[in-house]
Amino acid sequence: EAGVAQSPRYKIIEKRQSVAFWCNPISGHATLYWYQQILGQGPKLLIQFQNNGVVDDSQLPKDRFSAERLKGVDSTLKIQPAKLEDSAVYLCASSPRDRGSYEQYFGPGTRLTVT
Amino acid sequence: AQSVTQLGSHVSVSEGALVLLRCNYSSSVPPYLFWYVQYPNQGLQLLLKYTTGATLVKGINGFEAEFKKSETSFHLTKPSAHMSDAAEYFCAVSKMSSNTGKLIFGQGTTLQVKP
Numbered sequence: 001e002a003g004v005a006q007s008p009r010y011k012i013i014e015k016r017q018s019v020a021f022w023c024n025p026i027s028g029h030a031t032l033y034w035y036q037q038i039l040g041q042g043p044k045l046l047i048q049f050q051n052n053g054v055v056d057d058s059q060l061p062k063d064r065f066s067a068e069r070l071k072g073v074d075s076t077l078k079i080q081p082a083k084l085e086d087s088a089v090y091l092c093a094s095s096p097r098d099r100g101s102y103e104q105y106f107g108p109g110t111r112l113t114v115t
Numbered sequence: 116a117q118s119v120t121q122l123g124s125h126v127s128v129s130e131g132a133l134v135l136l137r138c139n140y141s142s143s144v145p146p147y148l149f150w151y152v153q154y155p156n157q158g159l160q161l162l163l164k165y166t167t168g169a170t171l172v173k174g175i176n177g178f179e180a181e182f183k184k185s186e187t188s189f190h191l192t193k194p195s196a197h198m199s200d201a202a203e204y205f206c207a208v209s210k211m212s213s214n215t216g217k218l219i220f221g222q223g224t225t226l227q228v229k230p
Contacts, residue, residue, distance in 0.1 A: 004158070031216065042119075042205050042220030043159070056217060091158055095216060102147050102166070102209050102216045106158035 002026065004107035006092050012113045018080035021110045025073070025094030031055075032069055033104060034077050035091040043091055049075065079112075087114045117142045117208050119221035127227040134178075134193040136224050138206030141187065147209040148189040149218065150180055154202045162204075165189065176200070201228045 005024040013019050025032050031050050035043035046065065048056040051072040060067070064083070069075040079086055089111050093104040122137040140146055147166050151159040163174025170182040180191045189206060203225050207218040 040124075040222070042207075042223050043218075044220070045217055048217065093159075103161055103164065104216070104218065106151075106160070108156070108158045111156075 004092055004094055004105055006090075006107040006110055008110055009108060010111050010113075012115065013082055015084055015114050016081040018078065019082055019112060020076050020078045021090050021092075021112075023075045023077070023092030023107060025075070025092070026096075026105055029094035029096050029105070030072070031095040032075050033093040033095070034067060034075070035093065037089040037091055037109070039088070046077070046090075082112075082114045084114050087112055117146070117210065117219045119206050119208050119219055121204075121206050121221035121224050123224055124222065125225045125227065127229060128196045129229050130198055131195050134191070134196045134200065134226065136191040136204050136206075136226065138180075138189045138191065138221060139187055140189060140206070140208045142208055142210065144210050148180075148182060149207040149209070150174065150178070150189075150191050151205045151207060151220075152202050153205065153223075159205065162191070196226075196228045198228050198230065201226055 007022050033048050034046045037043040047060045047067045049069040052069045067077045089109040091109045092107045095104045118141045120139045149164045150162040152162050153159050162178050163172045165172045165182045173179045178193045203223050205223050206221040
């Protein structure tokens with residue numbers, strides 16, 4: 001079974017530029033998560049999708065961040081315009097959310113550097 | 116609100132020695148508890164999880180953790196450290212009653228294994 005795929009793996013941009021990240025979850029997983037992991041910290045949830053609907057986006061900075069999950073499969077996370085403090089690893093995770101299963105499977109992440 | 120505290124941002128052990136990584140949580144409702152490992156430039160991999168039932172949980176790579184409700188702890192142990200165990204370890208909590216499966220992560224503990 002293929003794991004969670006993310007691209008690009010690395011991205012360097014200047015502040016005020018825009019950037020987009022892509023995630024392809026494990027086939028059949030209904031739930032998709034985007035996390036932000038700042039250096040030296042644990043991952044923080046940005047947004048959660050159940051199929052193609054948003055379940056939780058309470059910690060997403062909506063003035064600059066947006067995300068969508070087309071057809072309940074792939075997802076993109078966009079930042080526009082980027083700030084220096086957005087430098088982080090952006091992790092995508094998916095979960096089958098079967099009864100009793102809360103296990104999340106993580107992709108390798110996209111490391112964003114904003115200069 | 117839920118929270119996770121990992122005591123010690125860096126732990127150093129000798130190869131063959133006991134590994135003990137500490138995690139305390141705060142939750143107003145019964146929690147689900149997780150330990151994830153992150154190797155450099157990779158995503159998070161689930162080591163083990165506690166949902167219900169037996170409080171001593173065995174995971175991959177010889178790791179285990181014990182849920183102690185009275186101490187609100189979920190410490191991770193391994194009897195004998197191996198060089199390949201060097202990585203960053205994250206403890207996470209989720210609400211048992213949650214309909215989102217949202218994970219709250221601790222700050223992480225970097226494990227160094229000395230030869």
